[in-house]
Amino acid sequence: MTYQVLARKWRPSNFTEVVGQDHVVKSLMNALQHNRLHHAYLFTGTRGVGKTTIARILAKAMNCENLQDFNPCGLCSVCKAVNEGSFLDLIEVDGASRTKVEDTRDLLDNAQYAPNHGRYKVYIIDEVHMLSGHSFNALLKTLEEPPPHVKFLLATTDPHKIPVTVLSRCLQLNLKQLLPTQIYSQMAFILEQEAIEFDVASLKLLSRAADGSMRDGLSLLDQAIVFGNGKVTTADVSAMLGTIALQPVTELLDALAEYDAVAILDKINEIANLTPDYSGLLQEMLIALHRIALLQQIPTAIDHEFDSDELIALSVKFSPEDVQLFYQIGLVGQRDLDLAPDPRSGFEMVMLRMLLFKPEAQQKVSDKPIKVQSMSPKVIPAVVVNEQVPVTAIVVNDEASKAEINASGANDWLSMIVAMKLTGPLREFANNCALESIDNNLCTLIIDPSHIRRARAEEALQKALQAYCGNAVKLVFKEKKNTLATPALLLTKEREDRQQAAIDAINADLNIQALKEHFDARILPGTIEPI
Numbered sequence: 001m002t003y004q005v006l007a008r009k010w011r012p013s014n015f016t017e018v019v020g021q022d023h024v025v026k027s028l029m030n031a032l033q034h035n036r037l038h039h040a041y042l043f044t045g046t047r048g049v050g051k052t053t054i055a056r057i058l059a060k061a062m063n064c065e066n067l068q069d070f071n072p073c074g075l076c077s078v079c080k081a082v083n084e085g086s087f088l089d090l091i092e093v094d095g096a097s098r099t100k101v102e103d104t105r106d107l108l109d110n111a112q113y114a115p116n117h118g119r120y121k122v123y124i125i126d127e128v129h130m131l132s133g134h135s136f137n138a139l140l141k142t143l144e145e146p147p148p149h150v151k152f153l154l155a156t157t158d159p160h161k162i163p164v165t166v167l168s169r170c171l172q173l174n175l176k177q178l179l180p181t182q183i184y185s186q187m188a189f190i191l192e193q194e195a196i197e198f199d200v201a202s203l204k205l206l207s208r209a210a211d212g213s214m215r216d217g218l219s220l221l222d223q224a225i226v227f228g229n230g231k232v233t234t235a236d237v238s239a240m241l242g243t244i245a246l247q248p249v250t251e252l253l254d255a256l257a258e259y260d261a262v263a264i265l266d267k268i269n270e271i272a273n274l275t276p277d278y279s280g281l282l283q284e285m286l287i288a289l290h291r292i293a294l295l296q297q298i299p300t301a302i303d304h305e306f307d308s309d310e311l312i313a314l315s316v317k318f319s320p321e322d323v324q325l326f327y328q329i330g331l332v333g334q335r336d337l338d339l340a341p342d343p344r345s346g347f348e349m350v351m352l353r354m355l356l357f358k359p360e361a362q363q364k365v366s367d368k369p370i371k372v373q374s375m376s377p378k379v380i381p382a383v384v385v386n387e388q389v390p391v392t393a394i395v396v397n398d399e400a401s402k403a404e405i406n407a408s409g410a411n412d413w414l415s416m417i418v419a420m421k422l423t424g425p426l427r428e429f430a431n432n433c434a435l436e437s438i439d440n441n442l443c444t445l446i447i448d449p450s451h452i453r454r455a456r457a458e459e460a461l462q463k464a465l466q467a468y469c470g471n472a473v474k475l476v477f478k479e480k481k482n483t484l485a486t487p488a489l490l491l492t493k494e495r496e497d498r499q500q501a502a503i504d505a506i507n508a509d510l511n512i513q514a515l516k517e518h519f520d521a522r523i524l525p526g527t528i529e530p531i
């Protein structure tokens with residue numbers, strides 16, 4: 001016995017078996033009920049959504065000898081003949097293979113004769129958009145005023161290619177793409193009837209991959225059965241489709257919600273052994289995030305039965321802002337994935353970026369020190385996040401701060417003090433003087449009158465200066481209220497600046513802010529110190 005593909009074997013034979021398309025089915029059944037059949041129907045819609053199927057059911061219903069609730073009975077001679085393809089009054093034409101005007105003329109010549117057996121002669125012209133312009137013209141007249149015993153059922157995926165003159169003579173019925181849930185249910189039904197084992201996740205994958213087309217879905221299902229040697233499993237279907245099941249995606253998102261970097265990397269490791277399609281994985285991640293966002297905003301927009309409980313659980317773990325942010329990071333990540341050194345590291349980076357930008361991140365690690373980037377280039381705070389321990393900001397780069405003072409030119413005197421290698425009280429004394437002028441043999445320093453003059457210190461400074469200049473330099477002190485900045489003032493100012501920078505850095509730190517917000521933490525006064 002030859003194997004018949006599922007799509008053909010399970011083609012609906014009456015209106016009740018048609019999945020979805022309720023609007024169309026209903027209006028056709030109404031027309032049958034009230035005997036208001038149009039003389040020409042045009043079924044439009046994408047591939048594999050039931051155009052040909054519904055046209056055949058309608059043809060059968062128009063001639064059935066024993067309609068059951070406006071459904072063809074399936075038992076009378078007409079129904080049987082149509083099912084077997086031997087009903088003389090049903091003329092099926094494939095527009096794609098019979099495009100020539102002669103074909104159409106032959107067809108229409110035949111239309112004038114009364115039906116052989118049934119009430120109506122029904123012409124199904126499939127893929128009608130493929131007919132030539134002349135064929136359409138030949139068709140027009142009959143389509144306008146067909147003999148009462150003639151019905152036309154046209155079908156096309158591409159109504160735009162049909163002349164308006166034809167369109168306006170038909171009653172157009174547009175079939176919808178099928179929802180993944182509808183495809184899923186049909187697949188599950190068929191597999192149960194066929195007694196083929198399957199798991200739920202695999203059918204979900206397949207029904208999404210069908211992309212709205214029942215025929216595509218059933219063809220994929222055929223493939224999966226062959227691939228899985230008579231069974232349909234998630235692993236096989238993932239491998240076959242090159243897509244990733246939802247499960248690792250939800251596990252990754254779970255780890256993200258838990259702010260668990262280790263779990264994320266472990267999971268990626270695990271996935272690396274299975275299916276190395278990171279672009280597909282990211283795609284699934286985006287689809288999941290989209291559905292989570294929908295769930296959060298418009299719960300009714302989601303089919304709860306179809307969308308796994310995992311997504312529903314995840315939707316309460318993330319804030320809507322988080323989801324938007326992750327989606328954006330994922331989108332950008334997808335664009336850049338090809339640029340990454342290798343897809344895996346690219347994917348890892350996307351996940352880590354999500355982790356980094358997750359605002360609640362700090363909650364989970366309050367017992368660990370957090371390394372943070374400083375706002376100011378000079379100040380790198382190393383933060384110990386513990387209320388008991390003083391918060392310490394380390395100011396590094398001392399060289400740079402000195403250079404800045406020198407560069408500022410505010411006080412050459414300071415650099416001279418440094419160059420003279422002054423230490424102890426002498427340095428302190430020098431620091432409290434300001435340089436007014438210096439040339440080859442005279443150096444004038446200004447000293448504040450409130451400072452006590454110390455002869456020994458002045459002498460020692462004279463010597464050091466001489467050694468520094470390499471010639472006899474006379475050192476003169478002028479007492480006046482200081483208008484120049486002394487190194488001491490400068491250092492005080494710098495210390496204050498450093499302190500302020502440390503305080504600012506701590507206050508601006510997002511981790512600290514989050515700790516304050518979530519744990520009511522406060523910084524003990526006087527515990528911030530630059531090092």
Ligand SMILES: Nc1ncnc2c1ncn2[C@@H]1O[C@H](COP(=O)(O)OP(=O)(O)OP(=O)(O)O)[C@@H](O)[C@H]1O
Pocket residue numbers: 006007008009010011012017018019020021045046047048049050051052053054155156157186214215216218
């Ligand atoms: N609405 C539906 N309900 C149940 N099965 C369907 C439906 N639509 C399509 N199928 C399945 O897909 C197969 C193909 O459907 P059909 O030939 O009616 O599609 P079509 O819309 O005419 O596609 P095409 O544009 O490719 O001709 C059917 O044999 C049936 O198994």
Ligand SMILES: [Mg+2]
Pocket residue numbers: 051052053126155
């Ligand atoms: Mg078709």
Ligand SMILES: [Zn+2]
Pocket residue numbers: 064065066067072073074075076077078079080
């Ligand atoms: Zn019948």
